[in-house]
Amino acid sequence: xxxxxxxxxxxxxxxxxxxxxxxxxxxxxxxxxxxxxxxxxxxxxxxxxxxxxxxxxxxxxxxxxxxxxxxxxxxxxxxxxxxxxxxxxxxxxxxxxxxxxxxxxxxxxxxxxxxxxxxxxxxxxxxxxxxxxxxxxxxxxxxxxxxxxxxxxxxxxxxxxxxxxxxxxxxxxxxxxxxxxxxxxxxxxxxxxxxxxxxxxxxxxxxxxxxxxxxxxxxxxxxxxxx
Amino acid sequence: xxxxxxxxxxxxxxxxxxxxxxxxxxxxxxxxxxxxxxxxxxxxxxxxxxxxxxxxxxxxxxxxxxxxxxxxxxxxxxxxxxxxxxxxxxxxxxxxxxxxxxxxxxxxxxxxxxxxxxxxxxxxxxxxxxxxxxxxxxxxxxxxxxxxxxxxxxxxxxxxxxxxxxxxxxxxxxxxxxxxxxxxxxxxxxxxxxxxxxxxxxxxxxxxxxxxxxxxxxxxxxxxxxxxxxxxxxxxxxxxxxxxxxxxxxxxxxxxxxxxxxxxxxxx
Numbered sequence: 176x177x178x179x180x181x182x183x184x185x186x187x188x189x190x191x192x193x194x195x196x197x198x199x200x201x202x203x204x205x206x207x208x209x210x211x212x213x214x215x216x217x218x219x220x221x222x223x224x225x226x227x228x229x230x231x232x233x234x235x236x237x238x239x240x241x242x243x244x245x246x247x248x249x250x251x252x253x254x255x256x257x258x259x260x261x262x263x264x265x266x267x268x269x270x271x272x273x274x275x276x277x278x279x280x281x282x283x284x285x286x287x288x289x290x291x292x293x294x295x296x297x298x299x300x301x302x303x304x305x306x307x308x309x310x311x312x313x314x315x316x317x318x319x320x321x322x323x324x325x326x327x328x329x330x331x332x333x334x335x336x337x338x339x340x341x342x343x344x345x346x347x348x349x350x351x352x353x354x355x356x357x358x359x360x361x362x363x364x365x366x367x368x369x370x371x372x373x374x375x376x377x378x379x380x381x382x383x384x385x386x387x388x389x390x391x392x393x394x395x396x397x398x399x400x401x402x
Numbered sequence: 403x404x405x406x407x408x409x410x411x412x413x414x415x416x417x418x419x420x421x422x423x424x425x426x427x428x429x430x431x432x433x434x435x436x437x438x439x440x441x442x443x444x445x446x447x448x449x450x451x452x453x454x455x456x457x458x459x460x461x462x463x464x465x466x467x468x469x470x471x472x473x474x475x476x477x478x479x480x481x482x483x484x485x486x487x488x489x490x491x492x493x494x495x496x497x498x499x500x501x502x503x504x505x506x507x508x509x510x511x512x513x514x515x516x517x518x519x520x521x522x523x524x525x526x527x528x529x530x531x532x533x534x535x536x537x538x539x540x541x542x543x544x545x546x547x548x549x550x551x552x553x554x555x556x557x558x559x560x561x562x563x564x565x566x567x568x569x570x571x572x573x574x575x576x577x578x579x580x581x582x583x584x585x586x587x588x589x590x591x592x593x594x595x596x597x598x599x600x601x602x603x604x605x606x607x608x609x610x611x612x613x614x615x616x617x618x619x620x621x622x623x624x625x626x627x628x629x630x631x632x633x634x635x636x637x638x639x640x641x642x643x644x645x646x647x648x649x650x651x652x653x654x655x656x657x658x659x660x661x662x663x664x665x666x667x668x669x670x
Contacts, residue, residue: 288444288493305455306493345456357456 179205182213188257189225195232199240203247210251217253226257235263275312285309285323292329305345314392317341318365324348333371336389338382340365352377404435406509406519407641408538408567412554414525416546417576420616421606421634422522423451425542427621428638430479430486434517437476437487439509441534442524443499446491452479453619454488463492466504472511481624487516497529502536509537518641527561535562541571542603547578547588552597559598572603574637579608580651591648603640605649606633 179197183190191209193202217225229244236244241259248256264272271294278296285291287306296313299321303309307323315327317339326348328335333350341347342363347354349369354361354377361379370388372378386393409422419442426438440448443463449455457477460470472489479486489508492499512519523534535541541562545555555573562571575594582588595602609630615622623631623638629649636646 290494305450308494353459355456 178209180209182209185228188228190228190230193229193231193234195234203243206244206247210248210254214251214253224253224255226255228257229259231259231261233262235261235265278316281309282319287323299339303344311335314338326353327369328371333375334389334391335370336392337369338367340367341369347377349377404437404513404516404519405540406513406521406538407540407542408521408523408534409542409544410523410531410534410558411525411544411551412527412558413545413551416544416551417606417612418525418544419447419451419522420612420621421542421544421574421576422448422520423616424621424623424631424634425638425641426486426518426520427452427482428623428635429518429641430482431623431635432638432642433485434642435485435515436518436520437489437512437516439489439512439519439521439537440491441500441505441521441530443491443530444493444496445524446493448522449477449488449490450619451616452488452621454479454490455619458490461490461492462508463495463499465489465508466500472508497524497533500533502533505533506537527557531558531561532565535565535567538567540567540569542574543571543598543600544574544576545594545598546576547583547590547594549589552589552594556598559600571600573598573600574603574606576606577608578605578651583651591651602648604633604637606630606637607649 177194179194179202181192183192191206236259244259245256248254274294276295278298279293280298280300281291281293282300284301285303285307287304290308290310292310294312296315297311298316299309299319301319303321303323303325305322308326309315309321309323310326310329312329312332313327314335315325315337317325317337321341321344323344324346325337325341325344327337328350331350333352335349337347337349340363342356342361344356347356347369349371352371352375366382368380368382368385368388370378370380380388409418411418422438426436429436438448439462440446441462442448449458454477460475462475464470465472465475475489477488477490478484479488509519509521521534521538524530543555543558545551559571573595575591583590589597591602591605607629609622609628611625611628612622612630615625622628623634625631633649636649639646
């Protein structure tokens with residue numbers, strides 16, 4: 176029977192490949208055997224601890240089993256687990272990723288005292304009344320009427336933007352930066368881009384300058400504006 | 403060390419919030435350091451009346467639950483240099499989000515830094531009311547000359563007798579329409595005061611400007627000529643211990659024939 180845990184060297188360091196078809200008990204036995212033999216080999220040559228990536232292939236280990244792996248490593252003072260990776264994720268995680276990556280079309284009235292929290296980007300067609308909050312983890316494209324508080328990059332992502340005319344809003348927030356619009360009386364139009372600049376201050380630009388404002392975002396959408 | 407007043411009425415819509423905003427502003431105009439506390443959780447208005455609604459970052463529930471520090475949640479009124487502050491109510495929850503200990507703790511924390519802490523009580527006599535009186539040293543009861551408002555005020559006086567504060571409550575009679583009081587169609591000031599058995603703190607006349615100024619977020623006391631504003635300024639001075647004579651009710655001057663005619667021409 177081949178070993179259920181095999182050591183491999185990669186350009187990033189050491190990786191332990193765990194056989195996805197092997198019995199879990201065999202994996203632990205095999206891991207212990209591997210670490211024991213490594214311990215004797217490296218005792219003299221490596222003064223500092225070595226950290227390993229553990230790769231589990233097409234098998235998703237439960238959080239409980241993963242902590243067991245980490246516990247096993249904890250028995251060896253010279254070794255530690257850097258991370259446990261696999262080629263598969265849970266449906267929940269994949270749904271979350273989908274949610275983060277998609278643009279949600281929101282067409283509703285967010286009234287005084289209501290808070291709408293959304294993961295991912297939002298195309299906003301509805302209304303935010305005074306005292307309402309639209310809190311979005313991604314970017315917000317506003318075509319609707321915002322008179323309350325609007326926040327992109329909730330809770331602290333400063334690379335997000337609000338695009339559109341929100342001059343009626345009480346506050347605009349991106350990540351942890353905010354502005355009370357009553358103080359600044361900003362002029363805006365449907366092409367206004369609100370973003371956080373290099374000095375970590377809220378700044379205003381125009382969609383035509385999106386390429387300079389946020390090159391990463393511009394590449395993501397394919398750079399279709401201005402060819 | 404400041405003193406905490408709860409502004410309460412039992413009945414809704416008699417002017418608790420307007421009175422809180424105006425008395426607070428009037429005290430700040432006298433150079434006193436004032437903190438207004440909105441306890442109408444879920445239906446907050448004091449921020450709107452003061453024109454501070456767009457400056458709110460944290461609220462009283464954030465402070466009570468430790469999500470924010472008290473100093474972070476206080477909203478400063480820029481019109482009064484460092485004298486007038488608001489601790490806003492939360493809007494996305496209800497009265498049960500706070501308990502009496504938490505309110506008392508917050509009021510006690512504010513007292514060393516302010517001369518006056520005015521607590522705007524929600525309508526009703528449920529948990530919101532109990533929370534509001536928990537931190538207070540004294541109560542200001544607001545009523546209007548309407549029987550229903552006086553009845554509810556009477557109920558509140560009774561509740562305050564059951565849960566006595568350090569000082570006796572005092573009364574404000576709000577939204578007085580002079581001609582109705584003159585012709586006896588509503589209870590007059592003496593009748594109401596006598597009926598409730600509470601010391602009178604002041605009277606405030608009904609005035610359109612109270613509504614227009616509140617819509618603009620500027621309390622009516624800021625208008626020097628306005629009779630309602632005068633009523634609130636008198637109340638602030640009485641709180642400060644001055645003896646200010648009660649405003650006299652005058653017969654409203656009816657327009658003469660020629661005034662009516664000129665008015666009619668102006669319109670067209």
